[in-house]
Amino acid sequence: MIYNNPFIGLSNFVSPIAMQVFVIAMIALVILGTLLDIIHKKNVKYFFNNAKKAKKNAKIQLTTSQKTSVILKTVASDIATTSELGRGKRRLAHVLGMYGTILFWIGSLVMIFCYSSPSSETPSFWPIIWHVGALMTVIGGGWFWFFLRVDVYSEAQPWYRIIKADLFVLALITSSLTGLIWSYLQSLDLNDRWDDKVFLVLFIVSNLVLFGGVYWSKFAHMFYKPGAAIQKNLAEADGSRDNLPPPADAPEQFGLGIKREEPKHY
Numbered sequence: 211m212i213y214n215n216p217f218i219g220l221s222n223f224v225s226p227i228a229m230q231v232f233v234i235a236m237i238a239l240v241i242l243g244t245l246l247d248i249i250h251k252k253n254v255k256y257f258f259n260n261a262k263k264a265k266k267n268a269k270i271q272l273t274t275s276q277k278t279s280v281i282l283k284t285v286a287s288d289i290a291t292t293s294e295l296g297r298g299k300r301r302l303a304h305v306l307g308m309y310g311t312i313l314f315w316i317g318s319l320v321m322i323f324c325y326s327s328p329s330s331e332t333p334s335f336w337p338i339i340w341h342v343g344a345l346m347t348v349i350g351g352g353w354f355w356f357f358l359r360v361d362v363y364s365e366a367q368p369w370y371r372i373i374k375a376d377l378f379v380l381a382l383i384t385s386s387l388t389g390l391i392w393s394y395l396q397s398l399d400l401n402d403r404w405d406d407k408v409f410l411v412l413f414i415v416s417n418l419v420l421f422g423g424v425y426w427s428k429f430a431h432m433f434y435k436p437g438a439a440i441q442k443n444l445a446e447a448d449g450s451r452d453n454l455p456p457p458a459d460a461p462e463q464f465g466l467g468i469k470r471e472e473p474k475h476y
């Protein structure tokens with residue numbers, strides 16, 4: 211199964227061009243959903259106004275090389291390792307899901323655009339990347355959804371309570387899981403049986419929900435978060451601190467109560 215390029219099997223009844231058009235349509239949906247979200251929330255407008263205001267309060271003028279160094283450090287830490295989530299399982303689950311998704315999407319792009327005609331030979335590297343990525347996404351996303359969601363972890367809600375905020379993580383997990391099951395059933399060579407077709411349909415539907423639901427889901431955080439992290443670190447480096455007051459010049463004493471339980475009430 212892990213060496214199976216499922217898009218080759220699909221090309222028996224769907225042309226590679228149709229698959230490629232589907233991928234382009236999904237990318238277009240992400241761009242459209244993000245633009246609508248930006249217009250609706252006015253978050254990018256706020257972000258740039260705030261950055262402009264903060265620039266006036268800058269204590270030092272950063273040189274281009276200082277700015278580049280801050281940006282590179284942000285990419286290496288805040289973005290590549292989601293350091294915002296601190297140490298521990300929340301960050302580990304996110305990193306698993308994030309890199310899993312990136313591998314799964316890159317594997318899909320390469321196999322659909324380069325190796326989806328019935329005559330093509332797929333180097334085994336790409337199906338492996340695709341399957342490992344899907345598995346990492348299912349594990350990281352499932353770990354987050356079943357155990358680490360704030361409403362489950364801190365508010366004692368049952369894991370099966372589904373709200374609109376779960377749209378992104380659920381569509382992400384479902385698209386990887388149905389993709390994996392589809393590939394597995396296809397690799398069994400079931401010929402005219404219907405099982406793999408059912409999972410193919412579920413795979414397509416979950417992708418439509420994932421990429422078509424950007425406006426309503428948390429999908430766009432993967433674009434906003436890196437921008438916000440870069441701005442925050444630049445504001446710290448130039449002393450403007452995003453127009454926030456400096457930390458109090460006092461010892462951090464919170465009393466003994468803070469030791470009673472792990473902080474998890476957000």
Ligand code: HEM
Nearest residue numbers: 288289292294300307308311312375376379428432435436
């Ligand atoms: C392919 C890229 C990414 C994927 C697939 C992804 C996936 C996810 C998922 C599934 C969630 C849980 C959403 C929910 O609350 O229901 C999440 C939350 C989050 N993501 Fe990402 N993410 C990506 C990129 C990023 C980046 C680049 C950053 C930061 C620079 C980031 C920071 C966060 C943070 C801070 C949360 C909140 C976590 C929490 O509530 O514990 N993500 N992400």
